[in-house]
Amino acid sequence: MVSRTELLVSESAMTVFSVHHKTTYRYKRPIRPGLHQLLFRPRDSFDQRLLDCHLKVVPEPAEVRWIHDVFGNCLTLVDFGLKCELLEFETFIRLEHTPENAPDFRIEDYARSHPFSYSEDESPDLAAYIRRHHPQDIGVEEWLEKFLRKDTGRPTGQLLMTLNEAIAEGFSYKRRISSGTQLPGETLRNQQGTCRDFALLMMEAARALGFAARFVTGYVYVPTRDGPIRLGGGSTHAWCQIYVPGSGWVEFDPTNGIVGNRDLIRIGVARTPGQAIPLSGSYWGDAEDELGMEVEVNVKTDGDSTAWAAVAG
Incomplete structure (x- = not known):
């Protein structure tokens, strides 16, 4: 016998999403990056299941560690030991996503x-x-x-x-x-x-x-x-x-x-x-050393060829 729950799940159209997110900071002269915190890894749930997750950082970090914050979110802490003129964080996630039958939600x-x-x-x-x-x-x-x-x-x-x-x-x-x-x-x-x-x-x-x-x-x-x-x-x-x-x-x-x-x-x-800030951190240097920030985010479904979208700051 198929349960009602199984029927509801089978009727929902599951989608596989992938998210490619790159943030780049540029500086006039070498600065020393401080501790940076990323919030990019989703938690598995009944409506979304993580399939893949990658992080690439330039320059090579001295340490990368993961913790859970007070809300249960997964935080990535990245620390550095070298000076640099370019600081780049690139993340990739891929997950199964099941849309809910909203707004038909139940209320006690x-x-x-x-x-x-x-x-x-x-x-x-x-x-x-x-x-x-x-x-x-x-x-x-x-x-x-x-x-x-x-x-x-x-x-x-x-x-x-x-x-x-x-x-x-x-x-x-x-x-x-x-x-x-x-x-x-x-x-x-x-x-x-x-x-x-x-x-x-x-x-x-x-x-x-x-x-x-x-x-x-x-x-x-x-x-x-x-x-x-x-x-x-x-x-x-x-x-x-x-x-x-x-x-x-x-x-x-x-x-x-x-x-x-x-x-x-x-x-x-x-x-x-x-x-709930996606990326935050600090650096040792002068305020005028900062040249700006660029953010590129690409969200697509499997088989979708959506182009990169850029935001310059």
Whole structure:
């Protein structure tokens, strides 16, 4: 007898994705690189299974080691012993990816209508994700009032999808070379931002409504040859997860209006955007020694000949 679970898996179209990511730093004169941290290796899960993973670093590192951070993400720590004028990190991952049947996610009876309270068993572990991280941004509440009526119950799934769509349809995506994430209030004032900005805005809006939310960093597949254009391609991508009783952590990509994991390759999760930076590090030298950074990201499916996309900084 074939179980219902087996039927659901067989009906889902599994895809094999490969991601080639190269980051290059150039300097006027030799500098000494300090410790660098990479977040590029995805964790195996029921919806994605890692098949292959490689890292190439120039110059040759003095030490490479792997650890798990407080969220269970796999971090790569790279240290150097030589000076250099060029610093390059090249990563490759290949994985099986199974899209979920979203937005048809299940919700426990007690949480079908908002507002609701998480169960006593889950509340202590979700508390840090429910707490507002930018409570001074009162603009978030004002924005929510535009399409949510106070003291009125609403289906939980519909509410979350409304938030996701409101950002996807009401804000303009604009790539920003500088690092960091805009405060939610700044994104609301500008009516534009990057994928990281939109993810943080949705997280803070969801937290203002009592939901647990966390930040996700990864990649988005851009199926330009056979489907709608996805924003955020050509570099790393960011979105968020909301904890829904009965379905667990559900993916919401407010940049593209995606609900569920379709076309999204999850690398790491964190409580704040600053805890999920794909590559960070330092060097000994003068600030004016830095000539710039180049990022090349290629996300493709098996048999796809998608070209490299370059971002110069």
